[in-house]
Amino acid sequence: MEDLAQFAIQTMLKAGAEFADIRIERTNEMKLEIINGEVKTTTSALQKGAGLRAFTGGAWALTQTSDLTQKGILESGTEAVRIAKLISQYITEPYQIKSKSYQASVKHDSKIPLEDVSVEEKIQLLKELGTRSREHSNLVSRARAIYQEQITDLLVSNSLGTVVKMKLSLPLLKIFAHSKDGQRSHRGFKIIGGSGGFEVISGESAYDASEYASNLAVNLLTSKRASGGVQDIITDPDLTGVLAHESFGHACEADNWTAKSTILIDKFQKKLGVDDLTITDDPTRKGLRGSFEYDWEGTKSKRRVLIDQGVLNELLHSLSTASILDAEPNGAARAESFMFEPIPRMGNTFVEPGSWALDEMISDMKNGLLMCGVGGGYAISEKGQFMFRATHGYEVENGEIGQMIHGASIVGSHLDTLSKIETIGKDTELYPGTCGKGYQAVPDTSGGPHLLLRGMNVGGS
Amino acid sequence: MKEILLRTGEEAIRRSMNLDISEIELYLESRKTLEINVEDGKIRSVSLSKDRGCGIRSIVDKRVGFSYVTTLEQDDIDKTIQSSISLARVSTPDSDFQSLPISGMKYTQVKGIFDSLIENLSSDDAAELILRGVQANRESLSGMDPKIIGILQVSNTTRAIVNSHGISEAMCLTQIMLAFDSTIRVNGTQANSYGDLYSCKLKELNPESIGMNVGIKTKSMLGVKKIEDGEMSLVLSPVTTAHLLKSGLAEAIKASNVQNEQSFLKDSLKTDIASDILTITDDGLLDGGISSRSFDAEGVPSKTNLLLQNGSLENFLHNSYTSNKANVENTGNAGRQSYKDLPLISSSNLVVLPGKESQEDLVAEVQRGILCNISGDRPDLLSGDLNAVVMEGYYIRDGGIVHPLANTIFSINFVELLKGITRIGGDSVKTEYGVNPSIVVEKVKVSSG
Numbered sequence A: 001m002e003d004l005a006q007f008a009i010q011t012m013l014k015a016g017a018e019f020a021d022i023r024i025e026r027t028n029e030m031k032l033e034i035i036n037g038e039v040k041t042t043t044s045a046l047q048k049g050a051g052l053r054a055f056t057g058g059a060w061a062l063t064q065t066s067d068l069t070q071k072g073i074l075e076s077g078t079e080a081v082r083i084a085k086l087i088s089q090y091i092t093e094p095y096q097i098k099s100k101s102y103q104a105s106v107k108h109d110s111k112i113p114l115e116d117v118s119v120e121e122k123i124q125l126l127k128e129l130g131t132r133s134r135e136h137s138n139l140v141s142r143a144r145a146i147y148q149e150q151i152t153d154l155l156v157s158n159s160l161g162t163v164v165k166m167k168l169s170l171p172l173l174k175i176f177a178h179s180k181d182g183q184r185s186h187r188g189f190k191i192i193g194g195s196g197g198f199e200v201i202s203g204e205s206a207y208d209a210s211e212y213a214s215n216l217a218v219n220l221l222t223s224k225r226a227s228g229g230v231q232d233i234i235t236d237p238d239l240t241g242v243l244a245h246e247s248f249g250h251a252c253e254a255d256n257w258t259a260k261s262t263i264l265i266d267k268f269q270k271k272l273g274v275d276d277l278t279i280t281d282d283p284t285r286k287g288l289r290g291s292f293e294y295d296w297e298g299t300k301s302k303r304r305v306l307i308d309q310g311v312l313n314e315l316l317h318s319l320s321t322a323s324i325l326d327a328e329p330n331g332a333a334r335a336e337s338f339m340f341e342p343i344p345r346m347g348n349t350f351v352e353p354g355s356w357a358l359d360e361m362i363s364d365m366k367n368g369l370l371m372c373g374v375g376g377g378y379a380i381s382e383k384g385q386f387m388f389r390a391t392h393g394y395e396v397e398n399g400e401i402g403q404m405i406h407g408a409s410i411v412g413s414h415l416d417t418l419s420k421i422e423t424i425g426k427d428t429e430l431y432p433g434t435c436g437k438g439y440q441a442v443p444d445t446s447g448g449p450h451l452l453l454r455g456m457n458v459g460g461s
Numbered sequence B: 001m002k003e004i005l006l007r008t009g010e011e012a013i014r015r016s017m018n019l020d021i022s023e024i025e026l027y028l029e030s031r032k033t034l035e036i037n038v039e040d041g042k043i044r045s046v047s048l049s050k051d052r053g054c055g056i057r058s059i060v061d062k063r064v065g066f067s068y069v070t071t072l073e074q075d076d077i078d079k080t081i082q083s084s085i086s087l088a089r090v091s092t093p094d095s096d097f098q099s100l101p102i103s104g105m106k107y108t109q110v111k112g113i114f115d116s117l118i119e120n121l122s123s124d125d126a127a128e129l130i131l132r133g134v135q136a137n138r139e140s141l142s143g144m145d146p147k148i149i150g151i152l153q154v155s156n157t158t159r160a161i162v163n164s165h166g167i168s169e170a171m172c173l174t175q176i177m178l179a180f181d182s183t184i185r186v187n188g189t190q191a192n193s194y195g196d197l198y199s200c201k202l203k204e205l206n207p208e209s210i211g212m213n214v215g216i217k218t219k220s221m222l223g224v225k226k227i228e229d230g231e232m233s234l235v236l237s238p239v240t241t242a243h244l245l246k247s248g249l250a251e252a253i254k255a256s257n258v259q260n261e262q263s264f265l266k267d268s269l270k271t272d273i274a275s276d277i278l279t280i281t282d283d284g285l286l287d288g289g290i291s292s293r294s295f296d297a298e299g300v301p302s303k304t305n306l307l308l309q310n311g312s313l314e315n316f317l318h319n320s321y322t323s324n325k326a327n328v329e330n331t332g333n334a335g336r337q338s339y340k341d342l343p344l345i346s347s348s349n350l351v352v353l354p355g356k357e358s359q360e361d362l363v364a365e366v367q368r369g370i371l372c373n374i375s376g377d378r379p380d381l382l383s384g385d386l387n388a389v390v391m392e393g394y395y396i397r398d399g400g401i402v403h404p405l406a407n408t409i410f411s412i413n414f415v416e417l418l419k420g421i422t423r424i425g426g427d428s429v430k431t432e433y434g435v436n437p438s439i440v441v442e443k444v445k446v447s448s449g
Helices: A002-014 A070-088 A119-136 A202-218 A238-254 A319-325 A358-365 A413-422 B002-016 B073-088 B123-139 B208-220 B238-252 B255-259 B319-324 B359-364 B414-419
Strands: A019-035 A038-056 A059-063 A102-107 A140-158 A163-181 A185-191 A229-235 A280-281 A304-310 A347-352 A369-378 A385-397 A400-406 A407-415 A421-425 A427-436 A440-448 A451-459 B023-037 B041-058 B063-069 B145-161 B168-186 B189-199 B232-235 B280-283 B302-310 B351-352 B368-374 B385-389 B392-397 B400-405 B406-415 B421-424 B429-431 B434-436 B439-448
Touching: A002 A019, A002 A070, A002 A140, A019 A070, A019 A119, A038 A070, A038 B238, A059 A070, A059 A163, A059 B002, A059 B439, A070 A347, A070 B041, A070 B123, A102 B400, A119 A140, A119 A163, A119 B073, A163 A202, A163 A400, A185 A202, A185 A427, A202 A400, A229 A238, A229 A358, A238 A280, A238 A304, A238 A347, A238 A369, A238 A385, A238 A413, A238 A427, A238 B392, A347 B123, A358 B385, A358 B392, A369 B351, A385 B123, A385 B385, A400 B421, A407 B385, A413 A421, A421 B385, A427 B023, A427 B421, A451 B123, A451 B385, A451 B406, B002 B023, B002 B041, B002 B145, B002 B168, B041 B073, B041 B123, B063 B073, B063 B351, B063 B385, B123 B145, B123 B168, B168 B208, B189 B208, B189 B429, B232 B238, B238 B280, B238 B351, B238 B368, B238 B429, B238 B434, B255 B319, B359 B392, B359 B400, B368 B406, B406 B414, B414 B421
Parallel strands: A038 B063, A059 B041, A102 A163, A229 A369, A347 A440, B232 B368, B351 B434
Antiparallel strands: A019 A038, A019 A140, A038 A059, A140 A163, A163 A185, A229 A451, A280 A304, A280 A347, A369 A385, A385 A400, A385 A407, A407 A451, A421 A451, A427 A440, B023 B041, B023 B145, B041 B063, B145 B168, B168 B189, B232 B439, B280 B302, B280 B351, B368 B392, B385 B406, B392 B400, B406 B439, B421 B439, B429 B434
């Protein structure tokens, strides 16, 4: 494959590209779903092909092919250069791609490689988790467990001399428990996963996840719908993570800056939050779902401190954004597959822990909501706005945890919200997820400690 | 391409006849997509993708397995068939699974879903289209230095479905989508708006109109303010109506969600779930509809299905599995985004029977309320509870727009929203979800913080 990659790059350079790269990928995927002990869905996939990019005169063009012969690569590479040249006539501010080159061969460490575990064993784990859910309580009416795996061999090579080979292994387990009591029904779920082998999603962590989902579904039967309005809130580590990811992380992706659309455009190196607030994106942490040593352009990734003690400190770059903004590439370009262009994305994003114990924070808040779990959410960097739904939560009255609630969401603006963070917990937890942006979904992790925010707009009844 | 896909599928079916399987289905697709991205008002990148692949469903004694591959090579397809059979063998037999669709059904050709002008649009002409829109946006925000993001997607798709019961159908579709997002900053405050247009016909695309409208809306978003919380009228724009019906109603009436007791409308068939002025069809045969198709994702002919008649829920949406299970007629709503997906259930074009009034007429009758131009939220499927962020909207007082809104949510149960509809506009707009007008809902809780 390395010879084919070199052929592609030479083809594009000869055709007139100033810079060229290629990603040759082979990904095997599997998804198994069990509902109430029955195997309901079994799917597998083979994605194989190459994405070729040509850059000239400040214009990028991407083509893809699943024909991994010299003929297929020649056609695809020539087409990429033709389109880039065509588009370059519209470019008024050309720039050059500047980066170091990298040579490496890396892989996610696995104790029990996913390929070594039979489908039957994977199904057995799901069945066992389903049985545990249903045996947890007779109020659990439906137990659903989903296993997903993605095993990727990726070669990234470019005209600067980069040749990086990666083997990625990403298992994921989703456990859902549905409860029913008369006309009331609720759902609890828990997702576990990371990078590595079957050990990541089996054993005690899977059993704990099953128990968490069942407990939540059953407990929600006695919850009430949250009251809306402006309130003080404490976010749990899961919600804190999505807050860091959706409201700050996306705003720090540098393609928002080259587009000059982000609400933070004039806030670089300015103070936005309390001194204790530090938000990090670190794909170099091993074993997490958003872990990678080199990005999808072959740039070595590094720990990025997005907000450092309240100050907007660093952006997430692709080769393109770093070259335009005259910054050092920091290995944040990711693509869902060879079909897509690598763009700045987060890996493992979290708020660094502070110094407060949760009970101190609850006591300090006095009245408000403790909001927990992520039931969805999004952010719009251009508007500086975000919304998240909590899976559940609790009313806090006079510094004491009270009635369980559901149906709460929070809406806010990036800048306002940073200034509303008052205290930061000393605990921390990280959660695997999948992030969508520009039609592309990539695996990630987010998390952090509990946060106390004053005067947030809460959606409820 | 139709012939190539059909031949590839039929030959694969023939090769599979000696395998130990009950039934088999191949969904083959070839999609060419040109995408141009604009950043800061300038073309930044172009992508030309040629995505070809095949999704295969094998059934072994009522056990289903599914695999896909991103090529159409015979060797890859044969390996994928073997994969799907292996997975079927480890599945649990499903007594509710009766059969894949059987040939002999009558198909209606849908008009207006293929345009040779889109099929043959060059990269150069496409670049000119998006730049015309950029220019119009810039002119509508003259002197304000707008930061413009744009995307143009042009796709040409051929898909075929072939199964072991004789289904062998193919169709070609073209689609063009142009979207702009512009941002301005005035005296330290930022305003932003978004707009798009989907069409199957090139002639329906007016880049200047889209660019200018987004510019006008962007300017109107300057000076956002919060409002006092309370219960008030809600005017939903056609785009928001479309989004909420797709994510709320269409999700809740998918027969799979109903049969799994995962829908807040599971017990609501033939009951009043909405205001008696609301009538909605799901029209897979709509001339020029963005989601029109002559057959669904299992090869079943598309239909025009009545969903709500004067507020009464008349039908759930079915594919072959759920219709066989419920022993009712298949509504032809099997859906999948591509060959990479198992056929689930999806609405096609949701069409609301329009009223006569313009959006301005509707607003003029509101004493206190909000106009929601864009919201991206959906109700909880189990309860129907909805907390929706007004991503772009305005405060209405005494029949007039007062100011744009900041950080505002409206909260209501989705059934209460449907029942609370008091007026329906005549300003229907075609979107990727259907054809929908503005609507007015009373007594909605709004909070702003």
